[in-house]
Amino acid sequence: MPFDELSRVLAAHRQMIPLDPPFSSRATVGGVLAANTSGPRRLLYGTARDMVIGMTFATLEGKLVQSGGMVVKNVAGLDTAKLMIGSFGTLAAIAVANFKVAPIPPASRTLVLSAASLDEVMSARNAVIRGVLQPTAVDLLDPRAAARLGYQGYLLLVRAAGNRAALERYSRALPAASALEGEPEEDLWLRIKNFTPDFMSEHAGATVVRVSCLLTQVGEVVRSTPGPVVARAGSGVVYAYFTGPGAAGEWVREASARGWKVVIEYAPEEAKSNLELWPAPADGLEIMRRIKRLFDPANLLNRGRLYGRI
Numbered sequence: 001m002p003f004d005e006l007s008r009v010l011a012a013h014r015q016m017i018p019l020d021p022p023f024s025s026r027a028t029v030g031g032v033l034a035a036n037t038s039g040p041r042r043l044l045y046g047t048a049r050d051m052v053i054g055m056t057f058a059t060l061e062g063k064l065v066q067s068g069g070m071v072v073k074n075v076a077g078l079d080t081a082k083l084m085i086g087s088f089g090t091l092a093a094i095a096v097a098n099f100k101v102a103p104i105p106p107a108s109r110t111l112v113l114s115a116a117s118l119d120e121v122m123s124a125r126n127a128v129i130r131g132v133l134q135p136t137a138v139d140l141l142d143p144r145a146a147a148r149l150g151y152q153g154y155l156l157l158v159r160a161a162g163n164r165a166a167l168e169r170y171s172r173a174l175p176a177a178s179a180l181e182g183e184p185e186e187d188l189w190l191r192i193k194n195f196t197p198d199f200m201s202e203h204a205g206a207t208v209v210r211v212s213c214l215l216t217q218v219g220e221v222v223r224s225t226p227g228p229v230v231a232r233a234g235s236g237v238v239y240a241y242f243t244g245p246g247a248a249g250e251w252v253r254e255a256s257a258r259g260w261k262v263v264i265e266y267a268p269e270e271a272k273s274n275l276e277l278w279p280a281p282a283d284g285l286e287i288m289r290r291i292k293r294l295f296d297p298a299n300l301l302n303r304g305r306l307y308g309r310i
Contacts, residue, residue, distance in 0.1 A: 003032050015101040018045040018136070020189075022196045030094040036086030039193050040137035040159065043234040045102060048085050054098030055081035057091075060296055070098055083291065088305040091295040105161035108136075110185045111170055111177035113156040114146070121156040122219045124174065125233050128158055129215070133173060136161050138234035139192060140218065145228035145241070148198075149191055156233070159189070195230055196266065199241050205268055207248035207275075211238040212261040221260065226251065245271035256280050263307050278307035285309060 003024040010016055020039025021032045038047045045051070054068030057080075067081040084094055115121050121140060128138060137159040146155040158177070160170040171179060180188060191198070200206040211221050213236050221238045222229050226247065231238040242248035245267050255262045256279040264277045292299075292310050304310075 001029050003027050003029055010101060011104065014104045016104050017051055017099050017101055019048060019051065020193050022193060024193070029097060033085050033094055033097060034087060034089050040139050040157075040189065040232060042232060042237075043138055044134060044136040049082055051099050051101075052081055052085060052097055053100050054096075055084060055094060056096040057081075057084050058093045058095050060092070060298075060300060064095065065092070068098065089302045090292060090306050090310050091301065105136075106163055107167055108159065108161045108181065108185060109167040109170065110180045110188060111158040111160070111174045112151075112180060112188075113158070113174060113177040114151055114153045115156075116153045118142075118154050118219055118222060121154045124156050124176075125218075128173065129234050131173065133160070133170060135159055135170070135234070137189075138232070140222065140229075140231040140233035142222055142225070142229040145195070145230050148195070148228065149188065157188070157192075159185075192230065196239070196241075199228070200266060203243045205242075205244040205271070206266065207242040207245045207264060207268070207271070208266040209240045209242070209248055209252055209255075210263050210265045211240065211255060212236060213238065217260070221255075224251075224255070239265075245275055249275050252276065252279060272308070276308075278309050281307075281309055 003021060006029055007016065007024070018041040019032060019037070020041055021027055021037035022039070033048050033052065036048055054070055056064055056066050058064055065080065067079060083091060113121060113124055125138060125140060128135060135158050137157065139157040141149070141155040143153055146153065158170065158174060160167050196208055199208070213221055215236050218231055218233050218236060218238060222231055225240040227243065228241040229238060240251070242251070248264060248267065252262050252264060253276070262279060264275055267275055288310060
């Protein structure tokens with residue numbers, strides 16, 4: 001089932017799975033889980049590992065393995081579903097997934113703050129994430145990314161959800177920001193969700209790098225990138241966009257040397273063999289390889305798919 005189709009079914013019952021994955025119109029539910037993709041609302045709702053409460057997957061031995069259940073309190077046994085999320089199909093095939101769904105909020109509002117300096121929007125971001133408010137998303141775009149959406153300067157987007165009183169509280173906290181609601185707001189977040197596929201459709205050599213860093217390092221990462229940047233500024237995840245793999249590879253080497261956790265998420269297929277897709281894997285890489293050998297001793301499933309490492 002395409003992820004968008006599942007979202008439409010849930011929306012008819014005022015429910016949602018707030019993952020916001022890119023390519024959601026053609027990405028399957030299992031594909032979204034296998035790639036562990038998420039979007040702006042991960043700040044409040046988390047990622048796939050926080051939403052999947054049960055799973056059935058098929059192993060190479062032809063076994064159907066069940067993990068978890070249909071309710072959150074079912075915690076018996078090993079949570080092997082967590083292994084499948086983000087494994088890129090290198091361990092087994094996801095057959096069934098049970099989600100913890102969330103209610104669609106009664107109202108939503110996005111505060112849009114534009115500024116000429118990065119320091120100004122970072123200061124506003126700090127005030128939001130250190131305060132008592134709990135926004136569903138806090139995204140930061142550099143001027144090149146903002147221009148693609150029709151804005152100027154650095155852009156801070158704070159999405160709030162809840163009742164009207166809660167939304168007004170956000171507006172008072174960011175008096176310099178303009179407010180979007182309804183269709184304009186939904187259109188803005190749809191364009192952000194589709195930023196990666198849109199960029200890739202425009203550039204034959206498009207390469208996308210994901211950086212995981214401390215919240216205090218987000219500004220430094222944004223400043224260092226030569227191309228458009230979309231940052232989950234409340235989560236410490238930054239997406240950097242390059243029109244060619246060569247420039248991306250050079251920047252990845254520099255970013256890795258600074259101690260940032262970097263992976264190349266998307267690149268032209270013919271360029272991947274010349275790129276270090278995951279230059280500094282975690283200390284647990286050997287454990288990951290041992291798990292791979294347990295599930296797939298002959299190395300038959302998607303060899304090299306996990307950033308060229310597994």
